[in-house]
Amino acid sequence: MDFKLLQKVKVVSTDHLDETLLEIMKTENYQRPLFVMDHFLSQVEIVQDVQTELKANGIEYAVFDKVVSDPPTSVVDAGVTAFKEHKADSIIAIGGGSSIDVARGINIVRVNGGKISGYVDPQAAIKPCPGLISVPTTSGTGSEMSNALVVTDEASKQKLAILADDAVSEYAVLNPDLLLSLPKNMTIATGLDAFSHAAEGYLSKLASPVTDAICEKVVFLLYNYLPRAVKNGADREARERVMVAATLAGWMLNNAGTNVGHSMAHVLGSKYHIVHGEAVAYALPGVLRFVGPVMPHKVREIGQILGAVYPENAPEEQTTLIAERTYKDFRDQILGLHPFSDYKISHEELATNAEAVAHERFAGNTPREVTVDAAEILLASYGKQ
Template sequence: MEVKMLQKVKVVCTDDLGGTLLEILNAEGYRRPLFVTDSFVATMPLVVAARRKLADDGIDCAVFDEVRPDPLCETVAAGVEAFRAHEADSIIAIGGGSSMDVARGVNIVRVNGGEIIDYTDPNVPIADCPGMIAVPTTSGTGSEVSNALVVTDGATQRKLAVLADPAVSEYAVLNPDLTIGLPPRMTIASGLDAFCHAAEGYLSRMASPITDAVCEKVMFLLYNYLPRAVRNGEDREARERVMVAATLAGWMLNNAGTIAGHSIAHVLGSKYHIVHGEAVGYALPGVMEFVAPVMPHKVREIGQILGAVYPENAPEEQTTVIAVRAFKEFRDRMLGLHPFEDYGIDRDELLANAQAVAYERFAGNTPRDIGPAEARQLLEAFGVR
């Protein structure tokens, strides 16, 4: 029997980060956690206070703060060494998607052995990997509940995905205070990542009526609260709603997957260092247009969630144009995503990546077959305003 909806992560929303972490560690019997994070997050006052609270209760914490954006396989290996050196029994991953990816990779390797690149082969078995507590400091990747991680092969600079249901977090701890003051550009990029998780999951071959309902709610929440969080980073209600939406969108990654927009972002992101959330935002209009001939009703629904109004009895071609325009209005005016041209990447250079996009792992979830010609079509629409 194929289960169409699964969520094993225990999710906690809290106003007291340190107290909640202490409660979880005591409940599970963990006494020697390794914090996996980056050098900035490690010094955040809320994080320092949480570690102090754990230490006051006799919890022996160590910190691995070498995470960088687009983390390398070598960073995972260094994290495994830190885990073993501390004789850790658990991991507290705190930060953005890169920290979650490294922590999940450390947890896989410390349980299963080998190197993280071994597990990019879906035929390599992965045993259950308990003991990971995920604390997001951004609202976008959904990695706190996702079964996926992405690492970069330092030798080839290729982004490689590992999908591992046995390695999802044991707990996800949501504290919106950690996102207060997140700069507008990061808020936009992370929020667009969450929106595109939901939109691409909605359009995926793997979608079901159950995932559709969650994806619709995620898009609704982000349309209504993400612009508020961008305008006023201190708006705690908006930050909380956006954080919950991002976590739900991460859940959808496990159940509905993503499609060609994420394939484009993975290929271009690793090669040109385009911010991931911006890349999927630049890609989504072309993806909507590409999928519309086989899923016009879903493309229309995305537009409706984004405030589009359709003329009575409008043909499908017209509703697609209006829906795509509604997303661009949300992306470019309401949120203020900067133009793709700011990256200074030649369009012909982009088009040279068509074959890599066509054969990227998640492209197969797209409800139309994608070869190099179709991938080129998607790249021609990438970032067009």
């Protein structure tokens, strides 16, 4: 039976991160966690408070703080070594998508053996991987709920996507205090990443009426609260609502997937070092236009949630165009995403990636076939305002 709504992760929303993580350790009888994060986070007071609380209660922890953006496979391999050296029994991943992806990769390899690159093959068996506690510090990737991880192959510079339903987090712990100092540009990029997860899932072949309802709510939350978080990062209510939206959007990754928008982001992001949340945001208008002929009602609904006003009896081509323009206004004017031209990449150069986009694994979720010609058309409009 093809289930359309599975949720294996225990989600906790807390105002006291140290007490909550200690309670999880005691509940699950974990005694030797490995913290996985980047070096900056290891110096953050909230994180240090967590470690102090654990140590005071007899929990022996170790820290692996070698995570970098777009993590290469070698970082996962190094993390596995750190896990084994500490004789760890669990992982506390604190950070954005990179940290949680690395932690998930470590958890897969420590249970199943081998190297993380060996699990790119969808046929590679992955046994259940307990013990991952994910604490997001951005509101975008949804990695705390996702069954996916993305690492970079150092030789080819390509991003490798690994899907593993049995390697999702055991716990996702949400604490908005970790986001209050998130810079404005990261707030915009990560928020738009969450928006794309919901919008692409809504426009995916894997979507169902149940996932549609959740994706619609995610779009609603981000439309109403992300601008507030961008304007005032200390707005705790806005941060919390955006964090919830991102977590729900991450859940939808497992159930509705993404589509060619993420294919473009994965291919172009790894090659040209485009920030992932920005990369999917530049791609989404083209996705709306491409999917419009087969899902006009859904494209229209996205625009309507964003405040689009449609003329009475407007043809589907017009409502799709209005929805696309309304999203661009939200992205560029209300939130203030910087223009793609800042990356100084010509569209002639982008077009050279059409074949890679057409064959990227998530393109297959798109409700229209993404041929090389179609990918060229999508890339021709990529990032245009």
